[in-house]
Amino acid sequence: MRRRIDGYLRGWAVCLAALVLAAPAAAQVTTPAPAPAAPAAPAPSSVGQAGMAVSSGAPLLDAPVSRAQYLLGAGDVVTVSLTGTLNRVWEVPVSPEGALVVPELGVTRVLNLNLDQAQARVRDLVQRYYQGVTVSLTLAETRRFRVFLVGGVPDPGARVASAATRVSDLVPVDVVNGVVRRNVVVRRSAGDSIIADLVRFRQAGDLDANPPLREGDVVVVPTIERTVEIYGRVHFPGRYEFRAGESLADLLMLANAGGDFPANAADTVRVTRFLGAEQREFHTFSRAEAIGVAGRAFRLRPADAVYIAQLTNFQEQRTALVIGQVVRQGTYPIRPGVTTVRELVQLAGGFTPEASLVDATLRRRQRVGGSGGNVLGDLQGVPPELLSSDERRLLQARGQGDPNVVVLDFQRLFAAGGDALDQVLEAGDELVIPLRRTGVTVLGAVGQPGLIQYVEGRTAEDYIRLAGGYNRRADRGEVTVFGAQFGSRTQLGDVRAIVPGDQIVVPFRERRNPLQTLQSAQSIISTISGVALTIIAFRQIFPRDP
Secondary structure, three states, X not given: OXXXXXXXXXXXXXXXXXXXXXXXXXXXXXXXOOOOOOOOOOOOOOEOOOOOEOOOOOOOOOOOOOOOOOEOOOXXXXXXXXXXXXXXXXXXXXXXXXXXXXXXXXXXXXXXXEHHHHHHHHHHHHOOOOOOEEEEEEEEEOOEEEEEEEEOOOOOEEEEEEOOOEHHHOOOOOXXXXXXXXXXXXXXXXXXXXXXXXXXXXXXXXXXXXXXXXOOOEEEEOOOOOEEEEEEOOOOOEEEEOOOXXXXXXXXXXXXXXXXXXXXXXXXXXXXEEOOOOOEEEEEEEHHHHHOHHHHHOEOOOOOEEEEEEOOOOOOOOEEEEEEOEOOOEEEEOXXXXXXXXXXXXXXXXXXXXXXXXXXXXXXXOOOOOOOOOHHHHHHOOOHHHOOHHHHHHHHHHOOOOOOEEEOOHHHHHHHOOOHHHOEOOOOOEEEEOEOOOEEEEEEOEOOOEEEEOOOOOOHHHHHHHOOOEOOOEXXXXXXXXXXXXXXXXXXHHOOOOOOOOEEEEOEOOOOOHHHHHHHHHHHHHHHXXXXXXXXXXXXXXXXXX
């Protein structure tokens, strides 16, 4: 027991000694001071070192600024850089009076100086105080100012511009009554004026015709009074506002966008000039003469008209299209008036077994002024009140036709050795070979119009009966058959046989409105009255013997 108590006492003694030894060391430990905060980065400022605000918005430039051409003005901001025995960089605005206030150095006037001249002024200022210093002056920001837009514009008045603004940024290229506007007057504050030709700028890229604006400019958009015209094969034909002193060569350059004539332009340039109200004279040049010395010497006058003809069929590919049931569908080159349908089909690899030779069609663009044509197509262009009753009934039953379709019966021609496959082609022809069809179409005043299966030996009356027969409004005396072989139009009584693809049209009897009935009755009464009066007069002239 005693030994156990002694062990506890020795343990407590050791712990107490450890605490006593650790206390001085703990007293020497100090909490480290917090690290000093890093200096805050300076907030970005829009104030330049010279003390004036610098605008963050920069106008769009159409080209790098030319040091020799750009003239400084109030509101421009330049960067002045000094290197050598003195190293400094400042952004300095041009004051409203046109001066640069350079920190630590002084003031120098730079109004209407270009960048090289302004740099020389600053160099002179630096060399008063320092030697061995290189001076560089560059444009940091262009100025903004007010100009005035007046004349024929929707909203005349003041506009905000910059030294990079050109006339085209304020004035659109207008077409007034079909005339392209050209003469825009820029009046400078110094009293001089220049003419801006925005059409020349936009079509030929002539920057001299689109000058930059300056402070206080007045841009005048005048009304259009005098014009010249240029037509035919140029890149930009039309009516242009007349410009005094312009030559024929100038106008051709403008209408061709500063380049050459189109490839299919003829070699003759003709100018028509009015000498009086109706009297005219003509001047003819070759293309080389018109854009050469002779054209530059020929001054245009108001109302002159220039015409350049077009070469016909210049490098024009002549092709025909074959689609449908042929081995190789597609477009093939032809010689108009020489290549035949047979040759086109051969180029396409021939017909497929499923081809319908009866329904094959050759589609051709209708020529203006050509003879012939489709009867139904002609009727559709006539006002209804000018059509006869037969023509109106035909349109009612058949609907629209295609005046540009020539139908060829290849089957009969192949069998009989006919020459329709030798039909010559024209450029743009379209040969269509459809799938074989075995039906006959019945349209118009029948019970169930539609497609009826073809059976050899059936007559037109058989197909009408299978289509539900005539209805109450059918005009049985005017039934027409449109043949699939030739697109022919045949009365029912003259049809010899029906073939696959034929169309049988049963017209409707034309209904009369009450006014037409009254007019017919009046006509009959008038006729009867006229006959009666004639008989009475005859009896009075030739009385019977008593």
